[in-house]
Amino acid sequence: MITAEHLTKKYGSRLVVDDVTFTAQPGRITGFLGPNGSGKSTTMRILCALTAPTSGRSSVLGQPFHTLPNPGRRVGVLLDASAQHSGRTGREILSLSALLMGLPRARVQQVVDRVGLTRREADARTGTYSLGMRQRLGLAHALLGDPRVLILDEPANGLDPAGIRWMRGLLGTFADGGGTVLLSSHLLHEVEVIADDLVIIGNGRVLAQGTTADLLATPGTHVRSLSDDDALVRELVEAGHSASVTVSGVSTSAGVDDVGRIALAAHIVLTDLRPAGATGLEDLFFDMTAQHARDGVTA
Amino acid sequence: MSTLSLSSPKMMSERSGGIPFSRLFLVELRKQIDTRAGRWLLIVIALVNTALIVLTLTTAEAKYLTWSELTMAASIGQLLLLPLIGVLAATSEWSQRTALTTFALEPRRTRVNLAKLASAAALGLIVMALTLVAGAVANVAGMLWRGGDGSWAMDWSMLFGAALALLLLVAQGIAFGLALLSTPMAIVAYLLLPTLWTVLTAFIDALAAPARWLDMNVTLLPLMAGGDLRPTGWSQLTTSVVVWVGLPLAIGLWRTIRRNVA
Numbered sequence: 044m045i046t047a048e049h050l051t052k053k054y055g056s057r058l059v060v061d062d063v064t065f066t067a068q069p070g071r072i073t074g075f076l077g078p079n080g081s082g083k084s085t086t087m088r089i090l091c092a093l094t095a096p097t098s099g100r101s102s103v104l105g106q107p108f109h110t111l112p113n114p115g116r117r118v119g120v121l122l123d124a125s126a127q128h129s130g131r132t133g134r135e136i137l138s139l140s141a142l143l144m145g146l147p148r149a150r151v152q153q154v155v156d157r158v159g160l161t162r163r164e165a166d167a168r169t170g171t172y173s174l175g176m177r178q179r180l181g182l183a184h185a186l187l188g189d190p191r192v193l194i195l196d197e198p199a200n201g202l203d204p205a206g207i208r209w210m211r212g213l214l215g216t217f218a219d220g221g222g223t224v225l226l227s228s229h230l231l232h233e234v235e236v237i238a239d240d241l242v243i244i245g246n247g248r249v250l251a252q253g254t255t256a257d258l259l260a261t262p263g264t265h266v267r268s269l270s271d272d273d274a275l276v277r278e279l280v281e282a283g284h285s286a287s288v289t290v291s292g293v294s295t296s297a298g299v300d301d302v303g304r305i306a307l308a309a310h311i312v313l314t315d316l317r318p319a320g321a322t323g324l325e326d327l328f329f330d331m332t333a334q335h336a337r338d339g340v341t342a
Numbered sequence: 343m344s345t346l347s348l349s350s351p352k353m354m355s356e357r358s359g360g361i362p363f364s365r366l367f368l369v370e371l372r373k374q375i376d377t378r379a380g381r382w383l384l385i386v387i388a389l390v391n392t393a394l395i396v397l398t399l400t401t402a403e404a405k406y407l408t409w410s411e412l413t414m415a416a417s418i419g420q421l422l423l424l425p426l427i428g429v430l431a432a433t434s435e436w437s438q439r440t441a442l443t444t445f446a447l448e449p450r451r452t453r454v455n456l457a458k459l460a461s462a463a464a465l466g467l468i469v470m471a472l473t474l475v476a477g478a479v480a481n482v483a484g485m486l487w488r489g490g491d492g493s494w495a496m497d498w499s500m501l502f503g504a505a506l507a508l509l510l511l512v513a514q515g516i517a518f519g520l521a522l523l524s525t526p527m528a529i530v531a532y533l534l535l536p537t538l539w540t541v542l543t544a545f546i547d548a549l550a551a552p553a554r555w556l557d558m559n560v561t562l563l564p565l566m567a568g569g570d571l572r573p574t575g576w577s578q579l580t581t582s583v584v585v586w587v588g589l590p591l592a593i594g595l596w597r598t599i600r601r602n603v604a
Contacts, residue, residue, distance in 0.1 A: 088602070088603065091446050092445075092446075092449045093442065093445055093446060093602070093603035093604075094603065094604070095602065108449060109449040109450075111449070112359060112360035113359060113360055114447065114448075114449065115446070115447040118446075120443070122446070123442055125439070126438075126440065126443070127438070127440065127443075128377060128434065129438065130378040130438075131376060131377060135376055136443075139372060139376075140443065140447060142365065142368060142372070143366065143447055144361070145361070145365060184443065
């Protein structure tokens with residue numbers, strides 16, 4: 044479980060994180076979604092006690108991160124896959140952390156296998172690694188201490204499609220086992236399929252949050268009458284819903300049941316009645332962040 | 343039970359405790375010698391010391407070919423270069439951005455820095471011990487090859503002085519690294535500032551008196567010569583160490599705590 048309460052971070056007069064509040068629940072994958080520069084990374088660094096918030100509080104597993112004894116055994120952190128000493132081998136980096144956390148030596152090879160790095164790759168200096176290999180090493184490092192919480196900043200960045208599918212499976216298994224996952228991304232289609240919950244952030248502010256299903260379910264109905272769309276719109280508006288005529292019929296904010304009852308009462312014959320198709324997270328994300336994004340389109 | 347969970351009972355039982363300082367110490371010690379830069383510095387120290395031993399063996403008079411003399415000759419390399427390993431231990435966390443993992447695994451940052459100091463000191467003592475062995479080998483070589491004196495009498499006060507000087511210089515390297523948090527800046531500052539200060543004091547008469555208290559290049563000399571420092575010498579050494587080691591170290595510890603890791 045991860046909680047952020049009114050987190051705010053100012054650099055000088057620049058507000059990077061603005062009153063961010065959310066919870067990531069155990070057994071669920073929480074997607075932290077936002078365009079580049081929206082404050083995702085800063086928020087995640089605050090959660091890991093690497094950056095001090097200007098105001099607000101956060102906790103991981105019920106206590107502030109900086110008070111966790113041996114935090115690597117509880118929280119797996121991957122904030123930047125490139126932030127590794129280029130002169131050390133992947134195996135050496137894992138061995139150092141395993142030594143620090145007090146893990147048996149065999150654990151290093153276990154996580155190397157787990158993330159699909161070959162022995163040869165693990166024994167090469169990270170300076171020679173591709174971004175995809177760095178991400179795998181970073182995930183291995185996050186999993187090393189057998190944690191109950193994962194905090195991952197853009198973990199899919201640099202992975203090929205097969206790698207992304209693999210990571211999805213890995214995180215799904217982790218959450219099914221009761222683990223808490225907070226992962227950030229600016230790639231919408233990734234998060235759409237993997238996250239149970241979403242926190243959407245733009246310009247440092249939380250713009251929307253909830254379950255992925257709720258956020259994706261577009262309220263509203265598409266309806267078509269035999270011959271009297273205009274009358275249907277009037278009836279719907281009178282009943283307090285918004286409604287308008289479109290090329291293919293009528294679009295309204297009313298639910299399917301309400302539209303059916305209203306049409307029956309008004310003796311209007313319907314030829315088509317169905318919930319408006321899910322617009323997909325992409326539209327939602329774009330709508331919400333378009334005016335906030337640095338260059339308009341980052342998705 | 344998730345398939346990810348590969349934990350043994352031992353791993354579970356250890357989960358509750360914090361990280362003991364001994365483990366931080368071992369990790370920081372290993373980090374100083376497991377990179378290419380660290381290894382090369384150690385290799386260069388060994389080469390410099392070997393060269394000095396060879397030079398002493400070939401040019402010094404036979405009566406100077408003793409364990410004590412050869413050990414001292416072989417101590418120059420680490421006095422010059424080991425502090426740079428200290429600088430790197432402090433700055434590479436930021437230049438290589440490993441601070442992101444280091445402080446996520448141990449958020450008590452001052453403990454990490456103290457482990458760096460302790461492990462760098464330990465590395466200094468290990469290197470000194472190896473130098474004693476090298477000096478002994480050279481002493482035997484001197485006896486066999488040059489008919490050297492070969493005395494096994496060690497000037498312990500000189501050895502103690504050299505070891506203490508080495509530890510102070512290594513601490514100074516770490517202090518400069520922590521205070522500046524940039525490898526090139528810290529190395530240049532470490533190599534240049536004390537020398538600059540020494541040069542200035544040589545040219546400006548008014549600075550000569552304060553220099554006896556504030557110039558580590560001056561205050562370390564009697565220590566390394568193995569002489570009796572007496573109260574004045576120790577006070578002068580302490581004062582200069584407070585200024586050149588204590589002050590940058592305090593600044594460095596403070597900066598590390600305050601800094602946003604990115």
